[in-house]
Amino acid sequence: MLITCVGGGNHGQILAPLEELLVARVPECERQRIENQKFYLVTVVAPSSTASFRGNPFPADGRFQVLIIEWKFLFQLRAELEQLAAVLLHEIGHTLNPPPIRNVTEAEHHADDYARYCSFGSALRQNLTRCLQSKMDGFDQTLTQERIRRIEANDQLKLNLIAP
Numbered sequence: 001m002l003i004t005c006v007g008g009g010n011h012g013q014i015l016a017p018l019e020e021l022l023v024a025r026v027p028e029c030e031r032q033r034i035e036n037q038k039f040y041l042v043t044v045v046a047p048s049s050t051a052s053f054r055g056n057p058f059p060a061d062g063r064f065q066v067l068i069i070e071w072k073f074l075f076q077l078r079a080e081l082e083q084l085a086a087v088l089l090h091e092i093g094h095t096l097n098p099p100p101i102r103n104v105t106e107a108e109h110h111a112d113d114y115a116r117y118c119s120f121g122s123a124l125r126q127n128l129t130r131c132l133q134s135k136m137d138g139f140d141q142t143l144t145q146e147r148i149r150r151i152e153a154n155d156q157l158k159l160n161l162i163a164p
């Protein structure tokens, strides 16, 4: 499993086809890098919720990453697995492809470029365009426009991958 899902309900029904898509498209070396970091997907149900990690195998060294995604958003994207995969790869990119110098804009570009590197640039662009059009909270308009522009122009990838 690339990503372990924490939580019940029908989360698994979404994660299984998503996992299939990621295995088919993400380059082998990146699948290894993702697996090594031990990502757990936790969904948030508004306005607050709890997640039980019971029953999930925890890594022996106690080190793992938590991907947090709003359940409503996950559910909305369930039919568009590519876009869901792009969102997750962007978040994974924040861990696996950090900018050399801490900077909010650079962090977003590096996370985007990780998703592009894993062949999900076009799906990511669709997500960003949708977020921009719906004026979704938390999306800085100028930064989002620049992120879309970089993907459309196929700007050179900013890669600063952590050791596998």
Ligand SMILES: [Zn+2]
Pocket (backbone or CB within 6 Å): 090, 091, 094, 107, 108, 111
């Ligand atoms: Zn981000």
